[in-house]
Structures are given as structure tokens and as C-alpha cells.
Amino acid sequence: xxxxxxxxxxxxxxxxxxxxxxxEVDRGNEVAVVVSAMSGVTNQLVAYCNDMASMYDQREYDxxxxxxxxxxxxxxxxxxxxxxxxxxxxxxxxxxxxxxDAHGKARIIDIKGDNILAMMAKGHVAVVAGFxxxxxxxxxxxxxxxxxxxxxxxxxxxxxxxxxxxYTDVDGxxxxxxxxxxxxKKLDKVSYEEMLEMASLGAKVLQTRSVEMAxxxxxxxxxxxxxxxxxGTLICDEDEIVEQAxxxxxxxxxxxxxxxxxxxxxxxxxxxxxxxxLAAANINVDMIVQNTSHDGTTDVTVTTxxxxxxxxxxxxxxxxxxxxxxIDTDKAVVKVSVIGVGMRSHAGVxxxxxxxxxxxxxxxxxxxxxxxxxxxxxxxEYTELALRALHTAxxxxxx
Amino acid sequence: xxxxxxxxxxxxxxxxxxxxxxxEVDRGNEVAVVVSAMSGVTNQLVAYCNDMASMYDQREYDxxxxxxxxxxxxxxxxxxxxxxxxxxxxxxxxxxxxxxDAHGKARIIDIKGDNILAMMAKGHVAVVAGFxxxxxxxxxxxxxxxxxxxxxxxxxxxxxxxxxxxYTDVDGxxxxxxxxxxxxKKLDKVSYEEMLEMASLGAKVLQTRSVEMAxxxxxxxxxxxxxxxxxGTLICDEDEIVEQAxxxxxxxxxxxxxxxxxxxxxxxxxxxxxxxxLAAANINVDMIVQNTSHDGTTDVTVTTxxxxxxxxxxxxxxxxxxxxxxIDTDKAVVKVSVIGVGMRSHAGVxxxxxxxxxxxxxxxxxxxxxxxxxxxxxxxEYTELALRALHTAxxxxxx
Numbered sequence: 001x002x003x004x005x006x007x008x009x010x011x012x013x014x015x016x017x018x019x020x021x022x023x024e025v026d027r028g029n030e031v032a033v034v035v036s037a038m039s040g041v042t043n044q045l046v047a048y049c050n051d052m053a054s055m056y057d058q059r060e061y062d063x064x065x066x067x068x069x070x071x072x073x074x075x076x077x078x079x080x081x082x083x084x085x086x087x088x089x090x091x092x093x094x095x096x097x098x099x100x101d102a103h104g105k106a107r108i109i110d111i112k113g114d115n116i117l118a119m120m121a122k123g124h125v126a127v128v129a130g131f132x133x134x135x136x137x138x139x140x141x142x143x144x145x146x147x148x149x150x151x152x153x154x155x156x157x158x159x160x161x162x163x164x165x166x167y168t169d170v171d172g173x174x175x176x177x178x179x180x181x182x183x184x185k186k187l188d189k190v191s192y193e194e195m196l197e198m199a200s201l202g203a204k205v206l207q208t209r210s211v212e213m214a215x216x217x218x219x220x221x222x223x224x225x226x227x228x229x230x231x232g233t234l235i236c237d238e239d240e241i242v243e244q245a246x247x248x249x250x251x252x253x254x255x256x257x258x259x260x261x262x263x264x265x266x267x268x269x270x271x272x273x274x275x276x277x278l279a280a281a282n283i284n285v286d287m288i289v290q291n292t293s294h295d296g297t298t299d300v301t302v303t304t305x306x307x308x309x310x311x312x313x314x315x316x317x318x319x320x321x322x323x324x325x326x327i328d329t330d331k332a333v334v335k336v337s338v339i340g341v342g343m344r345s346h347a348g349v350x351x352x353x354x355x356x357x358x359x360x361x362x363x364x365x366x367x368x369x370x371x372x373x374x375x376x377x378x379x380x381e382y383t384e385l386a387l388r389a390l391h392t393a394x395x396x397x398x399x
Numbered sequence: 400x401x402x403x404x405x406x407x408x409x410x411x412x413x414x415x416x417x418x419x420x421x422x423e424v425d426r427g428n429e430v431a432v433v434v435s436a437m438s439g440v441t442n443q444l445v446a447y448c449n450d451m452a453s454m455y456d457q458r459e460y461d462x463x464x465x466x467x468x469x470x471x472x473x474x475x476x477x478x479x480x481x482x483x484x485x486x487x488x489x490x491x492x493x494x495x496x497x498x499x500d501a502h503g504k505a506r507i508i509d510i511k512g513d514n515i516l517a518m519m520a521k522g523h524v525a526v527v528a529g530f531x532x533x534x535x536x537x538x539x540x541x542x543x544x545x546x547x548x549x550x551x552x553x554x555x556x557x558x559x560x561x562x563x564x565x566y567t568d569v570d571g572x573x574x575x576x577x578x579x580x581x582x583x584k585k586l587d588k589v590s591y592e593e594m595l596e597m598a599s600l601g602a603k604v605l606q607t608r609s610v611e612m613a614x615x616x617x618x619x620x621x622x623x624x625x626x627x628x629x630x631g632t633l634i635c636d637e638d639e640i641v642e643q644a645x646x647x648x649x650x651x652x653x654x655x656x657x658x659x660x661x662x663x664x665x666x667x668x669x670x671x672x673x674x675x676x677l678a679a680a681n682i683n684v685d686m687i688v689q690n691t692s693h694d695g696t697t698d699v700t701v702t703t704x705x706x707x708x709x710x711x712x713x714x715x716x717x718x719x720x721x722x723x724x725x726i727d728t729d730k731a732v733v734k735v736s737v738i739g740v741g742m743r744s745h746a747g748v749x750x751x752x753x754x755x756x757x758x759x760x761x762x763x764x765x766x767x768x769x770x771x772x773x774x775x776x777x778x779x780e781y782t783e784l785a786l787r788a789l790h791t792a793x794x795x796x797x798x
Contacts, residue, residue, distance in 0.1 A: 011450040045470065051410040052474050053481035060480075063488050064473035067466035071444065074463035075451050081459075082452035089462050093492070094537050138493050 037068025
């Protein structure tokens with residue numbers, strides 16, 4: 001069971017979490033719990049570090065920031081004991097959760113499950129501080145924002161858990177954002193691959209890394225509400241999903257910006273000349289389009305995240321060796337994606353998308369596809385219209 | 400160097416501490432720093448534990464509360480690096496500071512200085528989280544309130560430091576409370592034995608346990624101001640103090656209450672009948688007086704701390720087997736003590752005290768003495784008058 005910052009936001013909520021855990025124990029289950037810091041605490045600790053110095057030692061940042069989860073884990077252990085449940089808290093170094101030395105965004109290398117399993121065998125609930133590990137030289141490490149999801153999946157894998165339940169402020173994974181499309185349905189099950197695309201395409205339910213880890217170790221993950229007592233969405237192997245829909249969900253991301261180099265002289269090495277410097281500057285380029293050349297010049301469009309736009313522009317301008325006419329940028333764009341493992345074996349999925357958008361007179365700027373998704377870049381003002389049209393076109397509306 | 404909660408109360412003050420440490424490094428010294436939690440943080444964490452449960456697992460309390468010092472140590476390490484000083488933070492378990500299993504008030508069993516010394520040899524300042532250690536089964540322990548002083552002395556002993564400087568919100572140890580007696584003088588030096596008496600008799604400069612540890616390991620401790628740059632008071636072996644005054648200081652404690660059993664039938668075992676149950680209930684009894692009996696009955700007076708008065712009364716009433724007439728209590732009392740190693744070899748020190756109080760018409764309720772101190776219990780309203788009279792009587796007034 002994993003509970004995020006909102007679910008443990010104050011003492012009353014931590015007590016509520018203790019009751020949820022007790023209910024699971026009362027059902028005869030052995031339970032390990034992973035907790036985040038109380039909401040707001042991590043931000044406060046990060047602000048302290050920023051106030052101390054503009055450039056700080058990531059190892060010290062980790063030592064400071066990791067304390068938030070340690071506080072919650074101790075408090076939840078106390079809350080469980082108060083309900084008559086044996087429990088003990090575990091900091092990352094006590095388990096240990098061994099990470100690499102990429103402080104601030106460390107990756108888990110290994111979890112030794114023996115200590116926890118020995119205590120669980122004695123009937124103790126293990127309350128694990130999320131988001132942290134122990135790196136080289138006994139230094140505390142953190143896994144980066146949202147890392148508690150990763151901790152939960154990694155602990156579940158180490159304990160060979162039957163299931164990893166991630167409690168959050170939404171009650172599951174929906175076919176699309178229910179705040180925009182009223183007829184959006186909660187999915188009972190979704191495959192790892194689809195969840196991975198949804199996570200990386202803007203659905204904020206789970207951190208991408210945690211889904212990757214779940215897929216790798218075949219950990220069955222359930223996303224469910226920490227405030228209501230009802231089943232959520234199970235993320236599992238495709239095999240476990242009997243009725244696989246053609247399209248499982250429609251995701252969107254507003255954190256997009258488009259950069260177009262207009263009238264680039266058409267010669268070999270254009271793409272390398274643009275993307276080499278961007279990669280060297282560690283700027284993530286998402287979609288790329290280069291049209292067939294006419295009159296000896298071509299247009300090249302790339303998309304990146306809005307926060308990186310200024311940086312990306314500067315890099316392109318400083319490094320572009322090939323002559324070009326001008327640069328256009330557009331921040332008022334959104335990426336809409338349809339996702340479904342079913343499309344592997346079905347043609348026409350993309351065409352349904354293009355037709356549905358065309359019917360609503362929505363212009364497509366850029367298209368990109370993968371084996372199980374089709375993404376298009378459109379003007380931001382059409383977001384809601386596009387989501388609703390696609391949701392209907394793929395037959396996802398609730399009956 | 401040890402800095403308490405007020406000295407590291409916010410980011411600006413932690414930066415100030417970093418500058419103080421840098422100045423010491425610039426003088427060519429190798430430095431280890433011990434820090435408390437930012438003021439208010441520990442209280443907040445304790446309140447969380449209390450809110451979670453009325454009776455909590457002390458081990459979980461420790462896991463929660465110890466995080467406060469970990470935050471400060473990381474932040475100070477960042478602050479030092481910002482000033483160009485190599486530094487790293489050390490949680491209790493990283494050093495390790497090994498403690499017993501008396502969680503919440505653990506005692507240090509051993510400090511392994513090797514890890515810290517190796518880093519210091521490479522030119523790193525060691526920033527140690529105070530107040531904590533690691534107990535059995537890799538559990539985090541805390542040393543009890545004020546434990547950071549003890550950490551500082553213990554670390555100084557382990558590193559064989561030349562001096563342990565305890566920075567605080569007072570600039571040294573005074574002959575008496577300067578808020579009450581304007582002519583109080585700061586002592587240049589005071590012996591361990593005297594400091595120990597002063598600490599246990601109400602002077603709040605240093606925690607008793609830290610002075611005991613300093614005495615045992617011959618650690619020279621300096622108490623000085625974290626806000627001003629001037630020498631404080633050195634606590635050291637008697638031998639190092641050339642001109643030893645007869646009386647070094649006058650302490651007082653308001654946390655006193657008096658319980659008198661009136662008209663107790665005079666028979667063997669009265670004292671045992673009273674103190675046995677109090678000891679069994681873990682109530683600390685300080686002063687004890689039993690007058691010579693007349694008319695077959697006697698009065699027995701004990702003093703205890705005000706917070707324990709109600710509990711003590713109940714224990715006495717429930718357990719007193721010997722017949723007695725009534726119980727009187729008095730919470731409006733204060734204990735005033737004169738302290739000085741010089742009185743070992745000089746008669747008349749107590750008499751000077753009694754005469755000075757008599758001259759001011761101050762009635763003495765109870766007297767107790769030890770080798771280097773004389774304590775009297777008087778009515779609280781005379782506190783200031785008594786302190787000033789005694790300060791003058793022992794020639795302590797500043798010239």
C-alpha cells in the first residue's frame with residue numbers, strides 16, 4: 001500500500017491511513033506500506049536548500065529532503081500501534097534500499113528484503129519511507145520527485161507482493177480526463193505498455209519510472225482512491241486483460257511548444273545539425289517533422305516542453321550551421337494521443353483519429369506514432385473539443 | 400563547535416553559523432560542528448507524535464524527532480560549501496554514535512571517530528546532527544532534551560579535540576542570573592564540579608549530562624555567545640584555575656515544591672515508609688528534613704519538583720503506613736544555592752549564607768549541603784532579594 005503526500009497531509013489523514021492499513025491486515029493480508037512526506041513538507045525543505053545556496057551539494061540536499069518521509073513513516077507506525085497493529089518504520093538506509101550515486105534523482109539498484117520480511121513474519125506491518133535510498137559511502141539518496149511510487153513498486157517486487165496498491169487523490173485510471181470529458185470511464189484494467197504511454201503523455205496518475213519498474217518485475221499495481229473504499233484500476237500484463245479494447249485511453253499534454261525552422265537549405269545533415277546541439281544541451285525533443293523539400297528549401301519542426309523552449313531556441317540559434325530563413329515558435333499547442341495495445345493488430349486506428357478531428361475542423365500541426373499510440377499536435381484552444389470527439393469516435397463514452 | 404536551536408533558528412542564522420565556522424577554519428583549526436534542530440521544529444515533531452497517540456513507541460518517536468537535526472546539519476553543510484569550505488553532514492547512524500536502547504533518553508555508549516577523522520584529514524568540516532545516535536537493531540535513538548550538548552562533548556572526546564565550544568544565547572556562565580542581579584560577573588573559568596552543581600541546581604546554560612561527560616573525559620568546554628565574537632566561560636579541571644574563589648556562583652531553581660507530613664508518630668522506619676513508595680513511583684525527591692521528635696511525634700519535609708507534586712502527594716497518601724496528623728504543601732518556594740570548590744577547605748561558608756539571609760529577615764525552610772554547595776529553601780517572593788544579598792555577601796559583585 002502506498003500513500004502520497006495528500007493522503008498523509010495532516011495528523012487526521014495519517015490516522016485515516018492507519019485505519020485503511022488495519023482493514024487490510026484484518027482481511028488476513030501481510031502488509032508493507034510506503035509513505036510520502038506530508039504535503040508541503042518537501043517543498044519547504046527544498047526551499048530551505050535553495051535559500052542556503054544557489055548551487056548546492058545534491059548529497060546534502062538529499063540528506064535534508066529525505067527527512068520528510070522519515071517523519072511520516074514514524075507517525076504512521078505510531079498510528080498503527082495505537083490501533084493495536086504491530087508496526088515499525090523503515091528509513092531507506094535501514095532496509096536497505098541501495099541506490100546509485102545520482103543524488104537527487106537516484107535509481108534503485110537493489111532492495112534487500114530480508115530485514116523487512118523477517119519483521120513481517122513476526123506479524124509487523126512494515127512502514128517504509130518512500131522516495132529514498134542509500135547510495136555509496138552510506139549517503140542518503142532521493143529518487144527524485146514522485147519517487148515514492150517507484151519505492152512502492154520496488155518494495156513490492158522485493159517482497160514478491162501479490163499486489164501494489166497506490167492510493168492517490170484520483171480513484172483510478174480513466175479513458176481520458178474526466179474533468180474535461182464527463183462521459184470518461186474508469187478502466188478496470190490497463191496494460192503496463194498503455195499505462196507507460198499514458199504516464200509519459202501527460203496522465204499524472206503514476207510516475208513513468210514506477211510503471212517501467214512494475215512492467216519489468218511484473219508487479220501488479222492498483223491505482224485507487226485514498227478517500228473512498230472501492231476498487232481502482234489494475235495495471236497488469238496484457239495477458240491478464242481478457243477484453244482488450246482497440247483504444248484504451250486518450251491522453252493530452254499542455255506542456256508542449258513548437259519550434260519551426262522555416263526555409264532551411266536542403267542538404268545532408270540538417271537533422272544532425274539541429275538535434276546534436278539540442279541533445280548536447282540535454283534538451284528533450286519530442287516530435288520531429290521534416291517535410292519533403294521543394295524549391296531547394298524545407299521546413300523542420302520540433303516540439304519540446306514549454307519550460308525548455310527559451311533554452312532550446314538559444315541552442316538552435318547559436319549552433320545552426322545550415323542557412324535558414326526564420327524561426328517560428330508556438331506555445332499555444334497541445335499534444336493529444338490515443339493509446340491502445342489493440343492497435344498493433346488493427347489498421348485504421350490513426351485514420352479514425354484524423355477523420356474525427358477533420359470533422360470538427362481541427363487542424364493537425366504535427367503527427368507522430370508508435371506501436372501503440374498516435375499523437376497529434378493541435379492548437380490549444382481545441383483541446384476539449386478534440387478530447388470529446390475522439391472519446392466518442394473510439395466508442396469510449398460510458399453507456 | 401556546537402550551535403543550539405536559537406543559533407540555527409532560520410536560514411539567515413544558519414548562514415551566520417557558517418561564517419563563524421569559516422572564521423575558525425581560517426584560523427587554521429580542524430573543526431567538527433554539532434547542530435540542534437531549528438528552534439520550534441522539535442516541538443512541532445513532538446506535537447505530531449502526541450497527536451497520533453497518547454502512548455507511543457519511543458523508537459518511532461525517536462525516528463520522527465531525530466529528523467530535525469538532520470535537516471540543520473545538511474543545510475549547514477550546504478552553507479559552508481557556499482563559502483568555499485569543504486563540508487559534509489553526519490547523521491548519528493552514519494558516524495556512528497552508538498547508544499543504548501533507552502529510546503527518547505538514550506545514553507551514548509561509544510562513538511567511532513574514524514569515519515569523521517578520515518574526512519577531516521581530507522580538509523572537510525564535519526557537520527554532526529546533535530541529539531541522536533543509533534541503538535540496537537539499527538534503530539535511530541535520541542538522547543533526550545538538550546542532548547545536543549552531550550553529543551558535542553562526546554564528539555569532542557572521540558576526536559580528542561582541544562576544546563568544545565558551545566555557542567548559545569548567553570555569552571558565558573555568570574556568578575548568578577544577570578537578569579536579577581545587575582552586578583553579576585561572567586566567570587572566565589569554572590570547574591566541572593561547580594558547573595555540574597550549577598546545572599543541576601537550575602542554571603540553564605548546559606545540560607547536566609554533558610558536564611558529567613566533559614568531566615569524565617577531561618574535555619575543555621567553552622560556553623560562549625553565538626551572536627557576539629568574544630570569549631565566554633571555560634569549563635575545565637580545577638587545576639587549570641589558578642585563582643579559585645571560595646564561592647563561584649549562586650544558582651536558584653523555581654521548580655520546587657515542599658511537602659510536609661505534620662505530627663508523624665515517631666517510630667523506626669518513618670523515612671523508609673515515605674521514600675520507598677516515592678522511589679518506586681520514580682519520583683525524584685531532592686531535600687529531606689526530619690526534625691528531632693518531641694511529644695512522640697515529628698514533622699518530615701521533602702521537596703520535589705512542582706510538576707511532580709500532585710503525583711508525589713497521591714503516592715504518599717496511598718502508601719503512608721505510619722499515623723500522621725496532616726499534610727501541608729507549598730509550591731511558592733525557591734531553592735537558592737551557593738556553589739564553590741573553595742568551600743571544601745574553608746569553614747564558615749554556610750554561616751555567611753545564613754547570616755546574609757537573616758540580615759534580610761528571610762526565613763529558611765529547609766537546608767541541604769554537599770561538599771561544594773549549600774542549598775536553602777525559602778519563600779519564592781524573596782528570590783531576588785536573597786540572590787542580591789548573597790552575591791554581595793560573597794564578594795561577587797563586579798567592581
